[in-house]
Amino acid sequence: xxxxxxxxxxxxxxxxxxxxxxxxxxxxxxxxxxxxxxxxxxxxxxxxxxxxxxxxxxxxxxxxxxxxxxxxxxxxxxxxxxxxxxxxxxxxxxxxxxxxxxxxxxxxxxxxxxxxxxxxxxxxx
Amino acid sequence: xxxxxxxxxxxxxxxxxxxxxxxxxxxxxxxxxxxxxxxxxxxxxxxxxxxxxxxxxxxxxxxxxxxxxxxxxxxxxxxxxxxxxxxxxxxxxxxxxxxxxxxxxxxxxxxxxxxxxxxxxxxxx
DNA sequence: AATTGACTTTACGTTAACGTCAACGTAAAG
DNA sequence: CTTTACGTTGACGTTAACGTAAAGTCAATT
Numbered sequence: 001x002x003x004x005x006x007x008x009x010x011x012x013x014x015x016x017x018x019x020x021x022x023x024x025x026x027x028x029x030x031x032x033x034x035x036x037x038x039x040x041x042x043x044x045x046x047x048x049x050x051x052x053x054x055x056x057x058x059x060x061x062x063x064x065x066x067x068x069x070x071x072x073x074x075x076x077x078x079x080x081x082x083x084x085x086x087x088x089x090x091x092x093x094x095x096x097x098x099x100x101x102x103x104x105x106x107x108x109x110x111x112x113x114x115x116x117x118x119x120x121x122x123x124x125x
Numbered sequence: 126x127x128x129x130x131x132x133x134x135x136x137x138x139x140x141x142x143x144x145x146x147x148x149x150x151x152x153x154x155x156x157x158x159x160x161x162x163x164x165x166x167x168x169x170x171x172x173x174x175x176x177x178x179x180x181x182x183x184x185x186x187x188x189x190x191x192x193x194x195x196x197x198x199x200x201x202x203x204x205x206x207x208x209x210x211x212x213x214x215x216x217x218x219x220x221x222x223x224x225x226x227x228x229x230x231x232x233x234x235x236x237x238x239x240x241x242x243x244x245x246x247x248x249x250x
Numbered sequence: 251a252a253t254t255g256a257c258t259t260t261a262c263g264t265t266a267a268c269g270t271c272a273a274c275g276t277a278a279a280g
Numbered sequence: 281c282t283t284t285a286c287g288t289t290g291a292c293g294t295t296a297a298c299g300t301a302a303a304g305t306c307a308a309t310t
Contacts, residue, residue, distance in 0.1 A: 006256070016257090021298060035306060037257055053230050056223065058183030060296075071237040081245045088238045095231045098181065099224060105178050106220045112196040113213045120206040131286070141287090146268060160276065162287055185266075 003040040011045075012052060019048070027051055027065055057098065067091060128165040136170075137177060144173070152176055152190055182223065192216060 009016045022028045023038075028047060030038040040048075047068060054064040070091065075084050134141045147153045148163075153172060155163040165173075172193060179189040195216065200209050 004256080015299075017299065018297085020259095025297095035257080037306090050230070050233075053226060056183055057227055057230075058181055062296090067234070071234070071241070075241075078245070078248050081241060081248065085238065085241050085245055088234065088241065092231060092234050092238060095227065095234065099227050099231065101178060102182055102220065102224050102227065105175075105182075106217060106224065108175075109192075109196070109213065109217050109220065113210065113217060116196070116200070116206060116210050116213065120203070120210055123203045123206065129286080140269075142269065143267080145289095150267095160287080162276095187266090 001042055003045060005038050005040070008040055008045065008048060012048065014052070022048070022051060022061070025061055025065065027061065027068070126167055128170060130163050130165070133165055133170065133173060137173065139177070147173070147176060147186070150186055150190065152186065152193070 003011075005016050005019055008019060019028065023030070028040075028044060028051075030040045030044050033039050050068055051061075051064055054067065055061075059067070070084060070088060075081050128136075130141045130144055133144060144153065148155065153165075153169060153176075155165045155169050158164050175193055176186070176189050179192065180186075184192070195209065195213060200206055
């Protein structure tokens with residue numbers, strides 16, 4: 001399964017410029033066909049999806065790059081593996097905190113929402 | 126309990142410029158003392174906290190403004206209440222989707238992390 | 251053969267979210 | 281009374297993350 005740049009743009013509802021920009025920044029490295037056109041495969045698509053997901057949580061492209069290259073390179077040496085594992089744990093922990101934080105926000109909003117619903121009920125009686 | 130601008134800046138580890146910027150954009154409206162200095166109270170502090178929380182999830186200041194004014198104004202009329210309640214439900218739903226999305230990201234990272242741990246274990250035997 | 255459509259690169263433009271600097275006011279401390 | 285610390289309002293600077301326009305390539309269609 002392979003995609004052209006506008007295929008991906010359509011799928012994710014972003015501009016081709018955006019995709020090329022991610023490549024400029026080193027976040028994507030698609031193949032090229034005989035005419036020099038970009039060819040994206042399953043793996044490139046997954047990467048793009050990760051990028052967009054990260055963006056939705058307020059991570060900068062720089063942070064996202066860190067996160068995806070973290071588990072992407074050949075880290076065969078033991079030392080390298082140790083660093084990767086330790087750093088990965090940090091990142092996952094940070095993610096967990098963020099999730100909790102977001103749940104707190106949702107709960108706050110739900111409380112407020114309940115209040116408003118009550119007031120509406122009172123009016124409807 | 127009241128705070129000066131640098132009190133808040135220190136508490137949240139942001140610059141005073143940032144706080145003034147949020148005021149420029151209408152997100153904060155602190156009192157002024159006799160000398161024209163900004164005075165922040167409990168409610169202002171809570172608002173700032175909400176703003177910063179929203180930022181961490183990649184919401185723009187414009188979106189954040191929407192969310193905080195949503196439950197902030199005097200919406201006494203039934204029509205107003207209905208609109209607020211309906212809109213609030215939408216926002217909460219969006220938040221929930223975002224939380225799920227974030228959990229998906231965390232799970233992906235955890236899977237990768239496990240792989241690396243296994244490879245490390247294999248080396249250590 | 252000419253047009254259409256999708257792609258390419260290069261380069262300048264734009265906006266949000268601040269940083270930074272200048273010039274000034276005020277109040278407390280030494 | 282001067283210094284120090286903290287506040288104020290402009291106003292210009294900066295950076296990330298794209299938008300947009302120009303000029304060209306290539307393959308398929310008319």
